[in-house]
Amino acid sequence: MSDAATNQFLTFMLHKDIYALEISSVREVLEMAPITKIPRTPKYMRGVVNVRGYAAPVMDLCMKLGMGRVQESVETCIIMVEADFEGDTTLIGALVDSVREVYEMAPEDIEPAPKMGTDIDSEYIKGIGRQQDDFIIILENSKIFSAEELAAARSLVEAAGGDPQALSRDAGEDGDLVL
Secondary structure: OOOOOOEEEEEEEEOOEEEEEEHHHEEEEEEOOOOEOOOOOOOOEEEEEEEOOEEEEEEEHHHHOOOOOOOOOOOOEEEEEEEEEOOEEEEEEEEEOEEEEEEEEOHHHOEOOOOOOOOOOHHHEEEEEEEOOEEEEEEOHHHHOOHHHHHHHHHHHHHOOOOHHHHHHOEOOOOOEOO
16 A cells, blocks of 8 residues: 555554554654663653663553553563644653554555544544454544643653663662662
């Protein structure tokens, strides 16, 4: 499909279901790395991870969507997503069970988000696609990563001066910051 109207999505797994984000917002996919916990953040904000010397916040996407925790394994990945916040681009990690592939779908192959019948608040769903017999739940980046969460993510990074070592230097044995 080389049609300009075709959309590309990065597909990934959350528990046993297939989800997707628009590829245009994905900067990179990282293997699971140590995450430094940050106190007084929502449970789905797992902390920050070192991305080439930069402290990037990481959100557990399963927890954010009310599905429990990501089941960490050798396939667990962090999808680094660029999100617009106050005219700037903010980098935030989305922890997922595993990444599948980049998948192309024509706009007419994407159905609107269902009004009921899913455990996820449909405000997070942009639409539903299909890959053979499987459904792909396409998430809405601007709803998943809200302005409040992006502001909190920016605060985490600023608190570390962009330096993940600044956070881990002050961390206790369990990874929580010592205040």
